Amino acid sequence: MRIAVVVDTYDDMGQGTTISARRYVGELRKRGHHIKVLSYSTNPEPDKIMFDQYRIPLFQHLVDKNRVNLAKPDVKKFEEAFKDVDFVHIYIPLPFGWTAAKVAHRMGIPVFTAFHMHPGNVMYNLKLERVPFLERFGFWFIKRKLYRYSTDIHCPTQFVYDTLKKHKYTQELHVISNGYDDKRFYPMEVERPAHWKDKFVVMCVGRLSGEKKQDVVMKAIARSQYKDKILLVLAGEGPKKNAYKKLANKLKINTEFTFYSQEDLPKALNAADIYVHCAQVEVESISCIEAFATGLVPVIGNSKKSATHYFALDERSKFKDGDYKDLCQKIDYWIENPEELKVMSKKYAEHAKNYVLEKSIDKIEKVYQNFLIKHQNTKSQKQQEKSLVMGERLVKPVEEEDMIEENVLS
Structure with a gap:
C-alpha cells in the first residue's frame, strides 16, 4: 500500500502522538508498504515532506508553553504529495489535518483518520474545562472540519469508541491500541541511581x-x-x-x-x-x-x-x-x-503483552486493506451507475427513432 501519513509534528519525541506515528510508520515500512510523511520539520528524512510551522494568532503562547509544533497547511504541497497514494491517514484534527482531508477528498482519494486528540485537552489549556457545552461543541467542530471527510476512524481504546458514539459519530470505528515496543520495555535488572x-x-x-x-x-x-x-x-x-x-x-x-x-x-x-x-x-x-x-x-x-x-x-x-x-x-x-x-x-x-506494537500493526494492516476494498467497491459502483445513466441517455433517442421508423413503414 502507498500511504500518506499527515501528522503535525514528527520530530518531537516528547509527544505521544509523534512516538505513535513513528512506530506505526517504521513497522509498516518494514512490511513493504510505502509511507510518505507530511509534517512540520526541520530535519530532512527519506520520504518525509517538510512543511513550515503554523503559528496561531492570540493563542501561540499556549502552544509554545506546551512545547508543541504545528504544521502550516500548503494546498499545492498536498496535491503533489497525494498524486500517487492509495489513501491518506490523518492523525490530528487541526488546520494541517483538516486541510489535507479536504484536498484529498476533492482529489477523490480516500481519507482514513485517527482520534489522538480529545477536545478536553484544548479546553484545559484554555482554562475552560469546567464549561461542559464547550467540549460538546469541540466534538461537533472537529467532526465538521475533519472527520466528515473520513469513512473510518482509528480509536486507540474502547473509551474513545464509546465517546465518539456518544457524540453521534457515524463512521466505522476501529479499536486498536497504539501499541508499545516490547523489545525495549520489559522487566530487567538495573542498578538504581x-x-x-x-x-x-x-x-x-x-x-x-x-x-x-x-x-x-x-x-x-x-x-x-x-x-x-x-x-x-x-x-x-x-x-x-x-x-x-x-x-x-x-x-x-x-x-x-x-x-x-x-x-x-x-x-x-x-x-x-x-x-x-x-x-x-x-x-x-x-x-x-x-x-x-x-x-x-x-x-x-x-x-x-x-x-x-x-x-x-x-x-x-x-x-x-x-x-x-x-x-x-x-x-x-x-x-x-x-x-x-x-x-x-x-x-x-x-x-x-495484550498491547504489543506488532499486534497493533497486524490489526491496522487488515483495517487498511478492508478500507481500500470498501472504497474501491464504492468507486466501481459509482462508475457503473454513471455508465448506466449515460447509457440510458444514449439509448433513449435510438428507441424513439425506431418507433418513428416503424410508424412510417406501417
Whole structure:
C-alpha cells in the first residue's frame, strides 16, 4: 500500500502522538508498504515532506508553553504529495489535518483518520474545562472540519469508541491500541541511581500540564506517613513545571524533575517502585502501558474523560479522580505490602503483552486493506451507475427513432 501519513509534528519525541506515528510508520515500512510523511520539520528524512510551522494568532503562547509544533497547511504541497497514494491517514484534527482531508477528498482519494486528540485537552489549556457545552461543541467542530471527510476512524481504546458514539459519530470505528515496543520495555535488572537506593520511588511520565494533574500525586505524598521515604520523579516538560517546583518546595516533598530519552526511559521505569497516573483527559497513554510492561505497578485516576484506568487489574490500582487522600492510601498500601507488589508486578508485565506494537500493526494492516476494498467497491459502483445513466441517455433517442421508423413503414 502507498500511504500518506499527515501528522503535525514528527520530530518531537516528547509527544505521544509523534512516538505513535513513528512506530506505526517504521513497522509498516518494514512490511513493504510505502509511507510518505507530511509534517512540520526541520530535519530532512527519506520520504518525509517538510512543511513550515503554523503559528496561531492570540493563542501561540499556549502552544509554545506546551512545547508543541504545528504544521502550516500548503494546498499545492498536498496535491503533489497525494498524486500517487492509495489513501491518506490523518492523525490530528487541526488546520494541517483538516486541510489535507479536504484536498484529498476533492482529489477523490480516500481519507482514513485517527482520534489522538480529545477536545478536553484544548479546553484545559484554555482554562475552560469546567464549561461542559464547550467540549460538546469541540466534538461537533472537529467532526465538521475533519472527520466528515473520513469513512473510518482509528480509536486507540474502547473509551474513545464509546465517546465518539456518544457524540453521534457515524463512521466505522476501529479499536486498536497504539501499541508499545516490547523489545525495549520489559522487566530487567538495573542498578538504581545512588540517591534512589533508600527511597520508595514513585514515577510519573508525561507532559507537565493542567489536564495531567501531577499536583494530585504531590499532595498525596505530602499527606503520606512515609513522606520522607518517598521520592517522586516527574519525567516530562510542560507549562506547569515551574509551578510544580514551587509546590514541591512548599509541600517539602522529595521531588526530581527530569526528562528521559527513549533509550534511558526503560531503565528508569525498571528502577522505580510504582507508577502513578493522574491525568483527567487521556485517549490511551502509551507511557502508562510502557510503565507496567516493565512490571511497574500503576495507580491510576478513574477520570470519566480518561481511558487509562481501564488498564487497572483491580481496585488497588485505581483512585478517585482528583482525590489526593484516596491516592495517598493507595501509595501507602503498596509501601506496606512489598510482597503483594512483587506478585502484581509479574501480572502487569504479562497484562502488557495484550498491547504489543506488532499486534497493533497486524490489526491496522487488515483495517487498511478492508478500507481500500470498501472504497474501491464504492468507486466501481459509482462508475457503473454513471455508465448506466449515460447509457440510458444514449439509448433513449435510438428507441424513439425506431418507433418513428416503424410508424412510417406501417
